[in-house]
Amino acid sequence: MNSEQLERMGFVEGDVVESIITTLSSDQEFNAAPMGVWVHPDHQLIIRPYEGTQTASNIQDVGEAVINITHDPHVFLVTAFKEELSSSPQFEFESAITVKAPRLAGMSGYLEVTVEPKLVEEDTPRYRELLCTLQHIEIASPFPVVLSRARCAAIECVIHATRVRAFHTIDEATTQRLVHRIDDLRTLVNRIAAKSPAAEVIQKVIEMLPRWTK
Template sequence: MMKEFEFRGISEVIATTLSESGEPNAAPIGIISDGNLSARVYTNTQTYANIKATKKMVANIVDDPLLFVLSALMKIPLDEIRMEEGYPALKSAKAWVLFECIIEDSPQCATLNLRPLKKKVLKRPIQPVNRGFNALIEATIYATRYLAMKDQKYLRWIEHCEEIVIKCGGEREKEAMCKLKEFLGIDK
Protein backbone atom coordinates (compact mmCIF):
# COMPACT_ATOMS: atom_id res chain seq x y z
CA MET A 1 0.00 0.00 0.00
CA MET A 2 1.23 3.51 -0.80
CA LYS A 3 2.49 5.42 2.25
CA GLU A 4 0.56 8.63 2.95
CA PHE A 5 3.80 10.52 3.46
CA GLU A 6 7.40 9.79 4.21
CA PHE A 7 10.25 11.74 5.81
CA ARG A 8 13.25 11.74 3.46
CA GLY A 9 16.72 13.24 3.90
CA ILE A 10 16.07 16.22 6.15
CA SER A 11 12.43 17.34 6.23
CA GLU A 12 11.62 20.79 7.58
CA VAL A 13 8.64 20.71 9.92
CA ILE A 14 7.29 22.93 12.66
CA ALA A 15 7.78 21.26 16.02
CA THR A 16 5.16 22.04 18.63
CA THR A 17 5.96 21.27 22.26
CA LEU A 18 4.62 21.93 25.72
CA SER A 19 6.56 23.56 28.56
CA GLU A 20 6.66 22.16 32.07
CA SER A 21 4.02 24.76 33.06
CA GLY A 22 1.76 23.86 30.11
CA GLU A 23 2.62 26.65 27.61
CA PRO A 24 2.72 25.64 23.95
CA ASN A 25 5.67 26.57 21.71
CA ALA A 26 6.32 26.24 17.99
CA ALA A 27 9.62 26.32 16.09
CA PRO A 28 10.88 24.90 12.79
CA ILE A 29 13.23 21.93 13.02
CA GLY A 30 14.62 19.37 10.59
CA ILE A 31 13.61 15.71 10.90
CA ILE A 32 16.53 13.53 9.80
CA SER A 33 15.67 10.26 8.11
CA ASP A 34 18.52 7.76 7.69
CA GLY A 35 16.76 4.52 8.41
CA ASN A 36 15.76 5.91 11.81
CA LEU A 37 14.19 9.27 12.58
CA SER A 38 16.05 11.86 14.62
CA ALA A 39 16.52 15.59 15.08
CA ARG A 40 19.30 17.82 16.36
CA VAL A 41 18.14 20.61 18.60
CA TYR A 42 20.16 23.50 20.05
CA THR A 43 20.08 23.33 23.83
CA ASN A 44 19.47 27.10 24.16
CA THR A 45 16.02 26.85 22.56
CA GLN A 46 12.59 26.66 24.18
CA THR A 47 11.93 23.57 22.08
CA TYR A 48 14.80 21.75 23.79
CA ALA A 49 13.67 22.85 27.29
CA ASN A 50 10.13 21.65 26.57
CA ILE A 51 11.25 18.30 25.19
CA LYS A 52 13.56 17.83 28.16
CA ALA A 53 10.50 18.33 30.39
CA THR A 54 7.88 16.27 28.52
CA LYS A 55 9.92 13.95 26.20
CA LYS A 56 7.31 14.65 23.51
CA MET A 57 7.21 16.66 20.29
CA VAL A 58 4.63 17.02 17.55
CA ALA A 59 6.13 17.34 14.04
CA ASN A 60 3.69 19.38 11.94
CA ILE A 61 3.92 19.12 8.16
CA VAL A 62 3.09 22.64 7.10
CA ASP A 63 3.26 24.56 3.82
CA ASP A 64 2.34 28.01 5.13
CA PRO A 65 5.43 30.23 4.73
CA LEU A 66 4.19 32.75 7.28
CA LEU A 67 4.01 30.08 10.01
CA PHE A 68 7.67 29.20 9.35
CA VAL A 69 8.75 32.84 9.75
CA LEU A 70 6.58 33.50 12.79
CA SER A 71 7.58 30.31 14.61
CA ALA A 72 11.30 30.73 13.81
CA LEU A 73 11.63 34.40 14.71
CA MET A 74 8.57 35.47 16.70
CA LYS A 75 5.52 33.71 18.16
CA ILE A 76 2.67 32.15 16.27
CA PRO A 77 -0.84 33.23 17.35
CA LEU A 78 -2.27 30.88 19.98
CA ASP A 79 -5.39 30.33 17.87
CA GLU A 80 -3.20 28.47 15.31
CA ILE A 81 -2.75 25.72 17.93
CA ARG A 82 -5.06 22.87 18.88
CA MET A 83 -4.42 20.16 21.45
CA GLU A 84 -4.08 16.61 20.09
CA GLU A 85 -3.42 13.67 22.39
CA GLY A 86 -2.57 16.14 25.18
CA TYR A 87 0.06 18.00 23.11
CA PRO A 88 -0.12 21.11 20.91
CA ALA A 89 -0.38 20.68 17.13
CA LEU A 90 -0.97 23.21 14.36
CA LYS A 91 -4.52 23.54 13.04
CA SER A 92 -3.29 24.12 9.49
CA ALA A 93 -0.91 21.12 9.42
CA LYS A 94 -1.38 18.77 6.46
CA ALA A 95 -0.30 15.98 8.77
CA TRP A 96 1.25 15.68 12.21
CA VAL A 97 3.18 13.02 14.07
CA LEU A 98 3.43 12.86 17.86
CA PHE A 99 6.90 11.59 18.76
CA GLU A 100 8.41 10.31 21.93
CA CYS A 101 11.92 11.81 22.10
CA ILE A 102 14.82 9.86 23.51
CA ILE A 103 17.42 12.51 24.25
CA GLU A 104 21.17 12.12 23.77
CA ASP A 105 22.50 15.24 25.45
CA SER A 106 25.60 17.15 24.44
CA PRO A 107 26.48 20.71 25.50
CA GLN A 108 25.28 22.81 22.53
CA CYS A 109 23.11 20.55 20.46
CA ALA A 110 21.18 17.47 21.62
CA THR A 111 20.23 14.54 19.42
CA LEU A 112 16.63 13.40 19.68
CA ASN A 113 15.87 9.86 18.65
CA LEU A 114 12.25 9.92 17.57
CA ARG A 115 9.69 7.19 18.14
CA PRO A 116 6.29 7.82 16.49
CA LEU A 117 3.38 7.38 18.90
CA LYS A 118 0.49 8.67 16.79
CA LYS A 119 0.02 10.34 13.41
CA LYS A 120 -2.81 12.03 11.57
CA VAL A 121 -3.11 12.99 7.91
CA LEU A 122 -5.62 15.72 7.16
CA LYS A 123 -7.40 16.56 3.93
CA ARG A 124 -5.76 19.71 2.61
CA PRO A 125 -5.24 21.24 -0.84
CA ILE A 126 -2.22 20.00 -2.80
CA GLN A 127 0.44 22.68 -3.36
CA PRO A 128 2.59 22.49 -6.49
CA VAL A 129 6.34 22.96 -5.97
CA ASN A 130 7.04 26.68 -5.67
CA ARG A 131 10.53 28.17 -5.75
CA GLY A 132 9.32 31.19 -3.80
CA PHE A 133 8.30 28.95 -0.89
CA ASN A 134 11.62 27.09 -0.97
CA ALA A 135 13.55 30.38 -1.09
CA LEU A 136 11.53 31.70 1.84
CA ILE A 137 12.45 28.62 3.90
CA GLU A 138 16.14 29.16 3.04
CA ALA A 139 15.86 32.83 4.00
CA THR A 140 14.28 31.89 7.34
CA ILE A 141 17.14 29.51 8.14
CA TYR A 142 19.65 32.26 7.22
CA ALA A 143 17.75 34.70 9.46
CA THR A 144 18.12 32.35 12.48
CA ARG A 145 21.83 31.88 11.67
CA TYR A 146 22.34 35.63 11.25
CA LEU A 147 20.79 36.21 14.67
CA ALA A 148 23.06 33.57 16.23
CA MET A 149 26.32 34.42 14.43
CA LYS A 150 25.90 37.99 13.10
CA ASP A 151 27.74 37.03 9.89
CA GLN A 152 26.87 39.55 7.12
CA LYS A 153 26.95 36.85 4.45
CA TYR A 154 23.53 35.68 5.66
CA LEU A 155 22.05 39.09 4.83
CA ARG A 156 23.41 38.79 1.26
CA TRP A 157 21.96 35.31 0.95
CA ILE A 158 18.58 36.55 2.25
CA GLU A 159 18.67 39.26 -0.45
CA HIS A 160 19.19 36.56 -3.10
CA CYS A 161 16.28 34.52 -1.66
CA GLU A 162 14.12 37.63 -1.73
CA GLU A 163 14.65 38.00 -5.49
CA ILE A 164 13.26 34.47 -5.94
CA VAL A 165 10.35 35.16 -3.57
CA ILE A 166 9.47 38.28 -5.57
CA LYS A 167 9.70 36.42 -8.89
CA CYS A 168 8.10 33.08 -7.97
CA GLY A 169 6.31 33.39 -4.62
CA GLY A 170 2.64 33.94 -3.92
CA GLU A 171 1.18 36.64 -1.67
CA ARG A 172 1.79 34.54 1.47
CA GLU A 173 5.52 34.11 0.66
CA LYS A 174 5.81 37.86 0.01
CA GLU A 175 4.08 38.70 3.28
CA ALA A 176 6.34 36.25 5.14
CA MET A 177 9.46 37.81 3.54
CA CYS A 178 8.31 41.31 4.60
CA LYS A 179 7.83 40.08 8.19
CA LEU A 180 11.28 38.46 8.16
CA LYS A 181 12.98 41.67 6.89
CA GLU A 182 11.01 43.80 9.33
CA PHE A 183 12.12 41.55 12.20
CA LEU A 184 15.78 41.78 11.15
CA GLY A 185 15.47 45.54 10.64
CA ILE A 186 16.51 45.31 6.97
CA ASP A 187 13.20 46.51 5.51
CA LYS A 188 14.41 49.98 4.57
Protein backbone atom coordinates in the same frame (compact mmCIF):
# COMPACT_ATOMS: atom_id res chain seq x y z
CA MET B 1 6.73 3.02 12.64
CA ASN B 2 4.48 2.98 9.61
CA SER B 3 7.32 3.41 7.15
CA GLU B 4 5.16 3.40 4.03
CA GLN B 5 3.04 6.30 5.28
CA LEU B 6 6.17 8.21 6.33
CA GLU B 7 7.77 7.71 2.93
CA ARG B 8 4.66 8.85 1.10
CA MET B 9 4.65 12.01 3.24
CA GLY B 10 8.24 12.72 2.09
CA PHE B 11 10.24 11.36 5.03
CA VAL B 12 12.92 9.73 2.90
CA GLU B 13 16.05 8.09 4.34
CA GLY B 14 19.07 10.41 4.34
CA ASP B 15 16.99 13.55 3.88
CA VAL B 16 15.95 16.30 6.29
CA VAL B 17 12.37 17.47 6.41
CA GLU B 18 11.45 20.96 7.63
CA SER B 19 8.59 20.96 10.12
CA ILE B 20 7.12 22.82 13.08
CA ILE B 21 7.77 21.08 16.41
CA THR B 22 5.21 21.71 19.15
CA THR B 23 6.01 20.92 22.77
CA LEU B 24 4.78 21.39 26.32
CA SER B 25 6.86 22.87 29.14
CA SER B 26 6.94 21.63 32.73
CA ASP B 27 4.82 24.74 33.52
CA GLN B 28 2.19 23.53 31.01
CA GLU B 29 3.06 26.27 28.49
CA PHE B 30 2.69 25.41 24.80
CA ASN B 31 5.51 26.16 22.35
CA ALA B 32 6.00 25.96 18.58
CA ALA B 33 9.24 26.30 16.60
CA PRO B 34 10.49 25.28 13.14
CA MET B 35 12.96 22.38 13.32
CA GLY B 36 14.47 19.91 10.90
CA VAL B 37 13.61 16.22 11.17
CA TRP B 38 16.32 13.83 9.97
CA VAL B 39 15.34 10.46 8.56
CA HIS B 40 17.82 7.80 9.54
CA PRO B 41 17.96 4.14 8.45
CA ASP B 42 14.92 2.05 9.48
CA HIS B 43 12.81 5.23 9.16
CA GLN B 44 13.92 6.48 12.55
CA LEU B 45 13.17 10.16 12.99
CA ILE B 46 15.74 12.35 14.73
CA ILE B 47 15.39 15.98 15.82
CA ARG B 48 18.24 18.29 16.83
CA PRO B 49 17.06 21.18 18.98
CA TYR B 50 19.96 23.45 19.87
CA GLU B 51 20.81 23.94 23.52
CA GLY B 52 19.15 27.11 24.76
CA THR B 53 15.99 26.73 22.67
CA GLN B 54 12.66 26.36 24.46
CA THR B 55 12.05 23.23 22.39
CA ALA B 56 15.20 21.55 23.77
CA SER B 57 14.23 22.38 27.32
CA ASN B 58 10.58 21.25 26.91
CA ILE B 59 11.64 17.95 25.40
CA GLN B 60 14.17 17.44 28.16
CA ASP B 61 11.43 18.04 30.76
CA VAL B 62 8.38 16.39 29.17
CA GLY B 63 9.79 14.00 26.53
CA GLU B 64 7.00 14.49 23.98
CA ALA B 65 6.47 16.48 20.79
CA VAL B 66 4.29 16.80 17.73
CA ILE B 67 5.93 17.14 14.32
CA ASN B 68 3.51 19.42 12.43
CA ILE B 69 3.63 19.20 8.65
CA THR B 70 3.11 22.35 6.60
CA HIS B 71 4.45 23.98 3.44
CA ASP B 72 3.27 27.47 4.48
CA PRO B 73 6.26 29.83 4.95
CA HIS B 74 4.13 32.16 7.10
CA VAL B 75 3.86 29.43 9.77
CA PHE B 76 7.65 29.02 9.73
CA LEU B 77 8.04 32.80 10.09
CA VAL B 78 5.67 33.35 13.02
CA THR B 79 6.82 30.28 14.98
CA ALA B 80 10.51 31.16 14.52
CA PHE B 81 10.01 34.81 15.53
CA LYS B 82 7.35 34.59 18.23
CA GLU B 83 8.60 37.58 20.22
CA GLU B 84 9.58 39.78 17.30
CA LEU B 85 6.21 39.27 15.54
CA SER B 86 3.95 39.00 18.54
CA SER B 87 1.69 41.73 17.09
CA SER B 88 0.99 39.89 13.78
CA PRO B 89 -1.60 37.11 13.40
CA GLN B 90 -0.43 34.12 15.40
CA PHE B 91 -1.04 30.40 15.26
CA GLU B 92 -3.50 28.34 17.29
CA PHE B 93 -2.77 25.30 19.37
CA GLU B 94 -5.11 22.34 19.78
CA SER B 95 -4.95 19.04 21.65
CA ALA B 96 -3.06 16.13 20.19
CA ILE B 97 -4.51 12.61 20.32
CA THR B 98 -1.85 10.52 22.10
CA VAL B 99 0.55 12.99 23.75
CA LYS B 100 0.17 15.93 26.12
CA ALA B 101 2.26 18.14 23.82
CA PRO B 102 -0.11 20.27 21.68
CA ARG B 103 -0.33 20.50 17.92
CA LEU B 104 -0.99 23.47 15.62
CA ALA B 105 -4.46 23.88 14.14
CA GLY B 106 -4.78 23.70 10.38
CA MET B 107 -1.62 21.78 9.45
CA SER B 108 -1.61 19.17 6.68
CA GLY B 109 -0.38 16.34 8.89
CA TYR B 110 0.82 15.43 12.35
CA LEU B 111 3.32 12.97 13.79
CA GLU B 112 2.88 12.61 17.53
CA VAL B 113 6.08 11.32 19.13
CA THR B 114 7.71 10.53 22.41
CA VAL B 115 11.34 11.62 22.47
CA GLU B 116 14.33 10.19 24.24
CA PRO B 117 17.77 11.76 24.30
CA LYS B 118 20.14 9.81 22.10
CA LEU B 119 23.63 11.20 21.80
CA VAL B 120 24.67 10.27 18.28
CA GLU B 121 27.65 12.59 17.85
CA GLU B 122 29.60 13.20 21.02
CA ASP B 123 31.59 16.13 19.61
CA THR B 124 28.62 18.38 18.84
CA PRO B 125 27.96 20.02 22.20
CA ARG B 126 25.60 22.67 20.78
CA TYR B 127 22.81 20.17 20.21
CA ARG B 128 21.77 16.66 21.06
CA GLU B 129 20.27 14.31 18.51
CA LEU B 130 16.99 13.09 19.91
CA LEU B 131 15.35 9.90 18.75
CA CYS B 132 11.59 10.09 18.20
CA THR B 133 9.25 7.15 18.73
CA LEU B 134 6.10 7.51 16.66
CA GLN B 135 2.84 7.21 18.60
CA HIS B 136 0.33 8.43 16.05
CA ILE B 137 0.23 9.66 12.44
CA GLU B 138 -2.57 11.83 11.16
CA ILE B 139 -2.96 12.90 7.55
CA ALA B 140 -5.15 15.98 7.86
CA SER B 141 -5.01 17.17 4.25
CA PRO B 142 -4.64 14.45 1.61
CA PHE B 143 -4.98 17.08 -1.14
CA PRO B 144 -1.87 17.32 -3.36
CA VAL B 145 0.26 20.43 -2.86
CA VAL B 146 2.37 21.83 -5.70
CA LEU B 147 6.04 22.70 -5.35
CA SER B 148 6.83 26.41 -5.36
CA ARG B 149 10.29 27.96 -5.67
CA ALA B 150 9.00 31.09 -3.96
CA ARG B 151 7.72 29.17 -0.90
CA CYS B 152 10.99 27.22 -0.63
CA ALA B 153 12.96 30.47 -0.93
CA ALA B 154 10.84 32.12 1.78
CA ILE B 155 11.43 29.24 4.21
CA GLU B 156 15.15 29.46 3.39
CA CYS B 157 15.05 33.19 4.24
CA VAL B 158 13.39 32.44 7.60
CA ILE B 159 16.09 29.91 8.54
CA HIS B 160 18.84 32.36 7.48
CA ALA B 161 17.21 35.05 9.64
CA THR B 162 17.17 32.73 12.69
CA ARG B 163 20.91 32.29 12.14
CA VAL B 164 21.48 36.06 11.80
CA ARG B 165 19.69 36.48 15.15
CA ALA B 166 21.87 33.75 16.71
CA PHE B 167 25.24 34.81 15.22
CA HIS B 168 25.12 38.61 14.90
CA THR B 169 27.06 39.23 18.13
CA ILE B 170 29.64 36.50 17.61
CA ASP B 171 30.44 36.21 13.90
CA GLU B 172 30.26 39.30 11.70
CA ALA B 173 31.40 37.48 8.52
CA THR B 174 28.72 34.78 8.85
CA THR B 175 26.10 37.42 9.56
CA GLN B 176 27.04 39.36 6.41
CA ARG B 177 27.01 36.18 4.32
CA LEU B 178 23.53 35.30 5.57
CA VAL B 179 22.23 38.82 4.89
CA HIS B 180 23.53 38.57 1.30
CA ARG B 181 21.83 35.20 0.85
CA ILE B 182 18.53 36.64 2.08
CA ASP B 183 18.93 39.49 -0.38
CA ASP B 184 19.58 37.07 -3.28
CA LEU B 185 16.45 35.10 -2.36
CA ARG B 186 14.44 38.32 -2.20
CA THR B 187 15.65 39.22 -5.70
CA LEU B 188 14.62 35.80 -7.00
CA VAL B 189 11.15 35.89 -5.44
CA ASN B 190 10.52 39.47 -6.53
CA ARG B 191 11.30 38.35 -10.08
CA ILE B 192 9.14 35.21 -10.16
CA ALA B 193 6.37 35.79 -7.60
CA ALA B 194 6.45 39.42 -6.44
CA LYS B 195 2.83 39.51 -5.28
CA SER B 196 2.79 36.12 -3.52
CA PRO B 197 2.39 35.35 0.20
CA ALA B 198 5.99 34.05 0.01
CA ALA B 199 7.19 37.52 -1.05
CA GLU B 200 5.33 38.99 1.97
CA VAL B 201 7.16 36.58 4.29
CA ILE B 202 10.51 37.64 2.83
CA GLN B 203 9.54 41.30 3.21
CA LYS B 204 8.82 40.71 6.92
CA VAL B 205 12.22 39.02 7.30
CA ILE B 206 13.94 42.00 5.63
CA GLU B 207 12.09 44.42 7.96
CA MET B 208 13.35 42.51 11.03
CA LEU B 209 17.02 42.37 9.97
CA PRO B 210 18.06 45.86 11.23
CA ARG B 211 17.37 44.64 14.82
CA TRP B 212 20.51 42.51 14.49
CA THR B 213 22.58 44.14 11.77
CA LYS B 214 22.75 47.83 12.79
